[in-house]
Amino acid sequence: MSKPRVATTSLCGCFGCHMSLLDIDERILQLAEIVEFDKSPINDHKDFTQRCTVGLIEGGCANAENVHVLRRFREMCDVLVSVGDCATTGGIPALRNLVPLEECLEEAYVKGPSVHNPSRRIPDDPEIPLLLDKVYPAHEVVKIDYHLPGCPPSADTLWEALNALLSGKPLALPYALLKYD
């Protein structure tokens, strides 16, 4: 039987959840034995090579590209997991949801006290993905099967969750791995 394939991505996140995944330390060798990584920043594969068992989503959707990537993950993965608070709720980036988009851009590129931008031009190259009106949690854009809370979820949480998912066993995370206060 071939190894289950895992894909990961960071949408509008800080890569902290991916760093947390790397925090499983030497267990990464074990992980490499039981799974094959497909599209992921960890191996720098830019696109899917085939259908995957599990997709891990870090970050919510802030721009059109995030949406395309997330939809692609939904198409290519059997199980999608929102990893961390940004994917689950929008997180810190969603703070901009309280401010109209135009004001956000003005503040970032024109009016902000530390901005030096003599042309007063807001970046508008067609290559730059269009921003969404607000930051959406992943499950508002596609169907998400599981949510792993935490900022970031700890390495142990990720490890336990992945193991449960790949072995088909029920996931019973001890309280200490889900307590964030």
Added chain:
Amino acid sequence: MTLSVDGVVREACQSVGHDPTRLMDVARAVQARLGGVPPAAIDAIHHQLHVSRAQVLGLVSFYAFLDETPGARHVIRVCDDVVDRLAGHARVARAFSDELGIPIGGTTADGTFALQRTACIGMSDQAPAALVGDVVVTDLSAERARQVVAELRAHGDPQRLVKRLGDGNNAHPLVRAMVRNNIRQAGPIVMSEHKRGEALRKCAALSPVEVIRAVKTARLRGRGGAGFPTGIKWEMARAAPGARKFVLCNADEGEPGTFKDRVLLTEWPDRVFAGMTIAGYAIGAREGVLYLRAEYAYLRAFLEDVLARRRSDGLLGRDVPRRGFEFDIRIQMGAGAYVCGEESALIESCEGRRGDPRNRPPFPAQRGYLGCPTVVNNVETLCCVTRILEAGSAAFSVLGSRQSAGTKLLSISGDVSRPGVYEVPFGTPIQDVLALCGGRDATALQVGGPSGRMVGPADFERTICYDDVATGGALVVFDSSRNPLEIAHAYMEFFEDESCGYCTPCRVGNVLLRRGLEKVLAGRGEPADLEQFEQIARTMKASSRCGLGQTSFNPVLTSLQSFRYQYETLVAEAPHGRRRGFDLDSATAEATRLRAVAAEGGRS
């Protein structure tokens, strides 16, 4: 005339003896004189009443009828309850708006008029309605709205808007309102003939314990909706230690679609006050407070007069109801907050604070108003008490059903030919009630207001009583042209507005449900959304602090139960695991617009 803020505040503070728990009265008095409670007044109140600035500001910002910025000379509050919407509220609001040249929420440049929306003002049987200051204007049309503005511009006296006086005491010199009672069916208990003083005479012949026993024998349960046995509540308060106890009458009927207490206060105020006096005697209280909702301010002078006459006739004051006892009543005005109908929020409000509900225990009967044992009873409950003393427990308990003795007042409005107040025995089937009020084409029925339940024809055989379909009295009828989901949506907007915001399940849950409904109504819902509604409702019920959050999901939950097929025709699974609620084009529309503007070299 210029008014000195300090002078106004000083006068207001003196009028309540500098009692900090009377902050509400002070704020209301200042608002009445200055048109608002501006920062300078908040400062002055803080100094003179020795309460923190935060408490004053907290109070002023909490209540709909108090403003931080001095408002206009005439504040027009258009009622936008669901029943008013059915009756043409939109046309009326637009007419006011056009005529004044301001949107809802606006103030005219000259500061003469402010136009606001307000939740149900207790006039659903004569909707659309509005308040002009304290004056109630009913049966509005677009044309009438324009006349109202024209007349106010011409003479500036809201009272002169009242052309034809209503029936009964609505025409009393101290009321002079155009409000109609609309008593469609009087009954043997609450809306029966009242012999003033008789209940108190009979009460005086009994000991307090015997009075409680009479109420228990009659099997009287609270008429506000929850149905707690009144006698047990009284016993608890009587048994609670404390030299000072209180009787509070909850006349804050804010449940949209309810107006029965308005009629009781207009036509049977003596019965209400007698009930309070009896309650005071039973629990050992010497003081009573009638908490009157701000929307019924037009009844205040009349009620004060009734109290004055009771004092001079020996029905209030010393040696009432018999030698060695005394009882008196004051009226506490509210300031426009639905949540204050919840008894612990009502107590907070009486003490001059925001209407934030309290944690229980302790229950009000143990520690209520000013920390003293307190019973809070509904207006109708107290009328029942008076009747029980007048006619005896048996005459009361013989009516109704097994668990629900006596009669119930129903405030019926919506798509019926005879809206108004009906007194029916408990156990009356819903379909009989519909036949009475002329709701022939009824397809949905909101029983007990938005916090109650929405029922469909399948439930019309069920009966009005505590064990079947319980209700505080509101019954709003919708005919086949109405969409239950839209009704539920309107009620969720109401709850979102009225949640005090203290606890998260209620503050957030109401918003999630309202948005979820919008999604479903827009045809973007999925079956999972319906499951989520139920899940949110469960969370709110289990973890909200007071009755508001524990019931405010009911418009969604009960319409989902009664009209599930209507929801199901609107939801569908999305292809490719996508969410129907998310549309990339509309989510990027603003960014696209901004780029187009930038490309033209201009700024938007």
